[in-house]
Amino acid sequence: MSDKAKLSADMIMVGKQLPVDVYHRSGMLLVKQGHYVLTPEQKQKLLEHGQLENSAKAALVEKELRERRERQEQERRQAENQIINPLIELDQLAHKVGSLLNRYFQAPHFSHDVHLVVNKLLLLADKQPDGLIAACLLVPFTDYGSMHSLHTAAMLAILGRRLNLPQKEMQVLLSAALTMNIAATKLHTDLTKQDSPLDASQKADMYAHPLLSSAILRDLGVDDDRWHLLVQQHHEEWNGSGYPYGLKKEEIDPGAHLIRLTDVLTSLLVTQAHRAGRLPSIALGRMFKGEFSEFDPRFIALLIKELGIYPPGSFVRLANREIAVVTHRPGDANTKHPRVAALRSANGEMYGEPLPRNTRTAEHAIAEPISLKEAGVRPAFLIKIWNT
Structure with a gap:
């Protein structure tokens, strides 16, 4: 076997130093490493007549791989350290997820794209958890079907941190939450605008969507069996009244139960044609009482x-x-005293900028929750609150 290898065009850059010694086919050294290639003609002659030692080629490949890994690591650190605004990030993710779920067969790298969204949500949950929760409540949207899946995955990222779930488990849970309704994204959007009960066709589509979603994911190249199981079981109920299998409590994957929990919560917060969105404090309280479904009280x-x-x-x-x-949430276990910023005076006048208030004082204690409509504030006015 020859100890020489051919040069490739990407090894020789006009105006730059040669990274290796270049030899003639006869074995004679043509140009030493470090020599500058000054013209395209010189480069072409080296490609036609030059060779390099196999050991040099292997070292060069290893050097390129090492430099690529170092660049990727540097980019990762920069991404983690940069200031990220969760409201802007979630709005951008909403467009990405809307495209993925509504035009999935036009996504050549579907699984990879889903993982990019998952990683961004996990980063936001780690670096800006308060801002991520706020973004779920504040960022406006038009496509409910895809945004609901994004909200569910975002809340799972927050809850998963509290549960100290392993990274791999978080990845598959959020991937399943994002894609659980892929077969019925448009149907979910349509139902938010519909004040009449589901017709027979809509009921059939709704009952079929967990299995059909799994089938679509197979066609898109998703081969993670746990991912499919979670998608298939995300509408199962502890009392056996869920679908499509009618499983009982002990038969349901705990991860699917977690997805169902955040699925129900996020749907309660959104205004639909037949009902107004619940205030978060009221929705959580009623869920705790078991009014919407039976959930693990620990969760x-x-x-x-x-x-x-x-x-x-x-x-x-x-x-x-x-x-x-x-x-921001309270810094201790006392959930009655979160950090707030005043937006309107007692007479309704809008402040020029949000003003921090201490809810532990009698004057600024929280009297009652109100809706976004009652507050009369554009979410864009609030973006800078979570800039850091």
Whole structure:
């Protein structure tokens, strides 16, 4: 076997130094490493007549791989350290997820794209958990079907941190949450605008969507069996009344139960044609009482503890009649005193910028939760609150 290898065009750059010694076919050294290639003609002659030692080629390949890994690591660190605004990030993710779920067969790298969204959500949950919760409540949208899946995955990222779930488990849970309704994304959007009950065709599509979603994911190249199991079971109920299998509590994957929990919560918060969205504090309270479904009380308690009675992004009226937005959860176990910023005075005048208030004082204690509509605030006005 020859100890020489051919040069490739990408090894020789006009105006730059040669990275290796170049030999003639006879074995004679043509140009030493470090020599500058000055013209395209010189490069062409080296490609036609030059060779390099196999050991040099292997070292060069290894060097390129090492440099690529170092660049990737540097880019990863830069991405983690840069200031990220969760409201802007979630809005961008909404467009990405909307395209993935509504035009999935036009996505040549579907699984990879889903993982990119999952990784971004996990990063936001780690670096900006309060802002991510706020973004779920504040970022406007038009396509409910895809945004609901994104909200469910975002809340799972928050809850998963509280549960200290392993990274691999978080990845598959969020992937399943994002794609659980891929077969019925449009149907979910249509139903938010419909004030009449589901017709027979819609019922059939709804009952079929967990299995059909799994089938679509197979066609898109998803071969993770756990991912499919979670998608198939995300509408199963502990009492056996769920679908498509009618499984009982002990037969349901705990991860599917977690997805179902965040699925129900996020759907309750959104205004639909037949009902107004519930205030977060009311939705959490009614879920705790078991009014919407039977859930593991430990998970409900953790969810309430993680989000707080007044989650970031929700609105409150203070004792002095100011209207404020909740910006961050309390730093301790006392969920009645989150950090807030006043937006309107007692007489309804809008402040020029959000003003921090201490809810532990009598004057600025929280009197009651209110809706976004009552607050009368454009979400864009609040973006800078979570800039850091």
